[in-house]
Amino acid sequence: MRGAEPATAAAEGDAVGDDAAELVAQLRELAGADPADVRQVVAEVLTALDRVAGGALREHLPATIRADAGLDADTQTPH
Numbered sequence: 001m002r003g004a005e006p007a008t009a010a011a012e013g014d015a016v017g018d019d020a021a022e023l024v025a026q027l028r029e030l031a032g033a034d035p036a037d038v039r040q041v042v043a044e045v046l047t048a049l050d051r052v053a054g055g056a057l058r059e060h061l062p063a064t065i066r067a068d069a070g071l072d073a074d075t076q077t078p079h
Helices: 004-031 035-052 063-069
Strands: none
Touching: 004 035, 035 063
């Protein structure tokens, strides 16, 4: 069934593209919002992504962003 694989991959790619486009639209809406609200949303998103990544995301973020999102290793509390 090799013929079905590209179609499946293309459909999955379209779904990811749609999700990404929706996320971009939502972020653009936030751009006009209160900066403190935007920072809070971004911090929550980064925290959730880091949790899903098992803590690996924080290693790739600049120190200032880690601190803003509360992802510094020094500020993390054990669960």
